[in-house]
Amino acid sequence: MAQIVEISDVEDPRVDDFRDLSRADRRPDRPGGRGLVIAEGVVVVERLLASPYPVRALLGVRRRVEELAEATADVDVPAYVASAEVMAEIVGFHLNRGVLAVADRAPVVEPAELISRSRRLAVLEGIGDHENLGVLFRNAAALGLDGMLLGAGCSDPLYRRSVRVSMGHVLRVPFAQLEAWPGDLKMLRDNGFRVAALTPRAGSKSLRDADLDRGKVAALLGSEGPGLTDEAIDAADLAVRIPMSDDVDSLNVATAGAITFHAMSGA
Template identity: 70%
Template sequence: MPQVIEIDDPSDTRLDDFRDLSTADRRPDRPGGRGLVIAEGVIVVRRLLDSPYPLRGLLGIPRRIQELVPDLGDFDGPAYAVSADVMAQVVGFHLNRGVLAAADRAPQPDPAALVDGARMLAVLEGVGDHENLGALFRNAAALSVDGVLLGAGCSDPLYRRSVRVSMGHVLRVPFADLRPWPSGLDLLRAKGFTVAALTPRADAVDLRECKLAGEKVALLLGSEGPGLTDEAIDAADIAVRIPMASGVDSLNVATAGAVAFHALGVS
């Protein structure tokens, strides 16, 4: 059982894992960041508890802490119960969801181990927006993508905003860095994958006609603005596009990923 500890002083150093979460130096992908995984809200905290990330502690209003006690099993660490006002002073903003959990990172899988046994993978290049990254992971979980490989220029999927937007699914979809880039894509071909670059280029193959549904596919998705680099597209086996109405040239990267995951996952 957790140790439920009531605290009314926002300066209490026991709450430091949760302090000033909106400032840049709290980001795990920035110099000075502590690298902690932060989950917000009961649903996301439960997904954290069911993940490989080791729980350090919880912070929340008493009602939310008690709601989570049955899920904590053998965890005997601290669960800090505070008022909503104290919580806002510690965190740096008002948190509607009423509870946070902090966890240590787990080791990333080796890319080769992640690829083994997979049938569909998402491979990202230059996806720097944390909300798009979180939405991509949520879509990947919903549409049976087996893992995500991060190429050059991607943000950290475990930043708090990505975890929140993914509804905690970033904690259950395995991911790894793929280096060097883009020649690391050769690993996927060696494992029997067709590397398909999603691009709005007019000469790309219509997604409905690429005959890859149900096959072993690694789908390349690029940054929110310029999309995939020429180098990444050239390193792919095929370029595919989502047909769109006249006057619309592209979709948000998470939306485009969802459309393609669904199309390619149907055998």
């Protein structure tokens, strides 16, 4: 079980993984940092503990760490306990959720492997906003997608904010990076997928008529503002639009994703 360790010295090197998270150049989950996965709050920490990501340590106030007793019963890692004040000095801000956990990254999933074992996928292009990315992963988990493929311009799903906004579901939805964009979409077609590009452009088929709940389908979603590039749309099998009022031209990408994923489920 987790080993409870009292921390009273803010300079204690044992909690360096958690130090100064408010400073962008020091956060271990930032590009150029140490690449650690950081979970915040009891629910998200529980999901990290149940995930393939090897947990290194926990840090929290005693009450929150004790709430995780069952989840940490079979985990041999240190659980550092500190006062809220000491924890705030270590982390760099007051953490309302009261507990953090850090983990190493799991082995990378290859796109071909993820595609071969899936029937319903989301493919993302240019999703650089960490909150939108986190919500998309949460939606994908809720609506039964098999995984996510990340195309050009996507941010890191394991960035701390994405993990938090996804409520930890980014840790359970498999994802893979497509290196050649949009050429790698051919892998989907070679495995029997239809690729449906979500776009409001004229001539797109209504989502109601696109039959996305039949066969293997990959929904292609683009960034806020510009949406999908012409190259990505042209590489898809069909263009699909979500019907909406004439005075609204688009939806938030996470909202559009949720509507599309629901259509793919056939529910």
